Amino acid sequence: MIDSILHFNRQFVASKGYEPFVTDKYPAKKLAILTCMDTRLTVLLQEALGLRNGDAKIIKNAGGIIPSETDSAIRSLLVAIYELGVNEVMVIHHSTCGACHMSYEHFRPHMLEHGIPESVLTEWEGRGVADWLEGFHDTEASVRRTVAAIVNHPLVPSDVVVRGFIIDSVTGQLTEVL
Numbered sequence: 595m596i597d598s599i600l601h602f603n604r605q606f607v608a609s610k611g612y613e614p615f616v617t618d619k620y621p622a623k624k625l626a627i628l629t630c631m632d633t634r635l636t637v638l639l640q641e642a643l644g645l646r647n648g649d650a651k652i653i654k655n656a657g658g659i660i661p662s663e664t665d666s667a668i669r670s671l672l673v674a675i676y677e678l679g680v681n682e683v684m685v686i687h688h689s690t691c692g693a694c695h696m697s698y699e700h701f702r703p704h705m706l707e708h709g710i711p712e713s714v715l716t717e718w719e720g721r722g723v724a725d726w727l728e729g730f731h732d733t734e735a736s737v738r739r740t741v742a743a744i745v746n747h748p749l750v751p752s753d754v755v756v757r758g759f760i761i762d763s764v765t766g767q768l769t770e771v772l
């Protein structure tokens with residue numbers, strides 16, 4: 595697959611396919627979005643929100659969550675706010691998210707199958723791997739928790755607007771979580 599992507603890429607550049615996408619690093623809408631890495635949202639999310647290349651900083655992880663105050667997602671948001679001029683943040687979770695009901699109990703046998711030694715799993719269990727890989731069970735509650743993690747973060751300024759949403763993974767319809 596990667597080789598075929600490289601082949602496409604050479605043609606894309608040679609035919610100047612990039613021309614409609616030329617922009618700079620500053621988000622035109624001063625907007626950041628924290629959302630899920632789900633493949634159904636790869637193009638749908640931007641299209642459903644009317645966003646063009648260059649409009650928003652889009653930060654993605656499994657679920658679109660902030661599990662700790664030093665998590666990489668909050669680090670990216672701080673860069674977006676202080677370096678790139680972002681003043682509004684949308685947290686967008688989505689329907690039938692894979693991170694819903696995700697759990698270490700489910701991963702563990704697969705890890706063994708893939709050759710991760712039992713001793714390594716035991717060590718990581720001691721380091722809290724189960725909490726780390728735990729998903730969420732209530733999507734609305736997870737949106738509220740993630741919005742609160744941003745709003746209440748000591749390094750996030752109070753003049754940044756943060757709002758939470760759930761997007762329908764098929765229709766792209768946004769519903770605000772209040």
Ligand SMILES: [Zn+2]
Nearest residue numbers: 630632691692
């Ligand atoms: Zn998801």
